[in-house]
Amino acid sequence: MKTSSNLSVTGVILAGGKGRRMGGNDKGLLQYQQQPLVSYTIKALEPQVDALIINANRNIEQYQRFGFPVIEDSSDNFCGPLAGMLSAMQAVDTNYILTAPCDSPRISAQLRQRMMEAMLLEQADLAVAHDGERLQPVFCLLPCHLQDELEQHIQQGGRKIDLWLAEHKMAVVDFSDQADSFINFNHPEDVTDNQPELHSPIPLIGFAAFSGTGKTTLLRQLIPALNSKGLEVAVIKHAHHKFDIDLPGKDSYEIRQAGAQQVLVSSSNLMALMEVQPTDMTEPRLADLIPRLDKKKLDLILVEGFKHEVIPKIELYRPELGKPLLHPDDSNIIAIATDESLNSTAIDQIDLNNITEMADYIHTFIANWKA
Numbered sequence: 001m002k003t004s005s006n007l008s009v010t011g012v013i014l015a016g017g018k019g020r021r022m023g024g025n026d027k028g029l030l031q032y033q034q035q036p037l038v039s040y041t042i043k044a045l046e047p048q049v050d051a052l053i054i055n056a057n058r059n060i061e062q063y064q065r066f067g068f069p070v071i072e073d074s075s076d077n078f079c080g081p082l083a084g085m086l087s088a089m090q091a092v093d094t095n096y097i098l099t100a101p102c103d104s105p106r107i108s109a110q111l112r113q114r115m116m117e118a119m120l121l122e123q124a125d126l127a128v129a130h131d132g133e134r135l136q137p138v139f140c141l142l143p144c145h146l147q148d149e150l151e152q153h154i155q156q157g158g159r160k161i162d163l164w165l166a167e168h169k170m171a172v173v174d175f176s177d178q179a180d181s182f183i184n185f186n187h188p189e190d191v192t193d194n195q196p197e198l199h200s201p202i203p204l205i206g207f208a209a210f211s212g213t214g215k216t217t218l219l220r221q222l223i224p225a226l227n228s229k230g231l232e233v234a235v236i237k238h239a240h241h242k243f244d245i246d247l248p249g250k251d252s253y254e255i256r257q258a259g260a261q262q263v264l265v266s267s268s269n270l271m272a273l274m275e276v277q278p279t280d281m282t283e284p285r286l287a288d289l290i291p292r293l294d295k296k297k298l299d300l301i302l303v304e305g306f307k308h309e310v311i312p313k314i315e316l317y318r319p320e321l322g323k324p325l326l327h328p329d330d331s332n333i334i335a336i337a338t339d340e341s342l343n344s345t346a347i348d349q350i351d352l353n354n355i356t357e358m359a360d361y362i363h364t365f366i367a368n369w370k371a
Helices: 037-048 060-064 081-091 111-122 144-155 161-166 176-182 188-193 215-227 251-257 286-292 355-370
Strands: 009-015 051-056 096-101 126-130 135-143 170-174 204-208 233-237 262-266 271-275 300-304 313-317 333-338 348-351
Touching: 009 037, 009 081, 037 051, 037 096, 037 111, 051 060, 051 081, 081 096, 081 135, 081 144, 081 161, 096 111, 111 126, 111 135, 111 170, 135 144, 135 161, 204 215, 215 233, 215 300, 215 355, 233 286, 333 355, 348 355
Parallel strands: 009 051, 009 096, 126 170, 204 300, 204 313, 233 300, 313 333, 333 348
Antiparallel strands: 096 135, 126 135, 262 271
């Protein structure tokens, strides 16, 4: 019997579906906690396998940007996960493939180990994960020598993965202690509903609005009003594009361009830390940024942007812009600041042009946070 140490495994991320239940959206590229869903599968699988590939039939160039080979189904009629598994078997030169879907952000770090150990112990043909309640058939460890058999099965019209798996001696691998590792997203609301709540030691409140509503202008007026109430305020702002806080030709800029990962610039009245982000980071997360603040000196954190984060938010709404309200689709919005009275009484309303009223509302928010 071969041991797990001398059996090679290619990880296969299954992203080849049509996304019908997602309204046609490509699930692997949907944003979850500021990153594409597929990036979580990549981070979970890459350390566990000898090679990694992505099976996709759409948006090929976008998937290629993650730095791994992208293979399309060898059949062109979207035959489901079995077609992706077959295409992977035909493309790799390892003994096995370990498959996982592109829309599961919490995949177990022990997936390969448990699957391989169970398969070898039971002398099974293949291994499939079980969450304690049901089989998880897209989480499979499959030997590549089954590719001819699988191809014949598909050519004969076979599409259901569980039926094909049941034709073989199957090791059912217990992951009931890690059932959350199989959470996946099938509908657009799943992505929103499964966003983890951010726990901050300092009261924080965000501002949600369409571009052009005046978020930055409001902050410039609001911060002095909050300071007048004795509040020390920090602001975290999301930048959508590449930006720089220093200018070419300045010493700090040239040092960073030379390769320094962190540059700290300090004077008698200002200090700035510039840190180069990892190349695989797509979007920043508040959970990573808040610890960088000196919270001993803060009473409040204001957040501009980060619309997908689960934090209390005030929506800024100007009816003349012709944009829809955000709060019906974002349960984290606690108030609407508008320059026209709205008929709805289901949510607090603030006069967008009355900075004192806005500051008073936030001051009460802080008091309730600490209560």
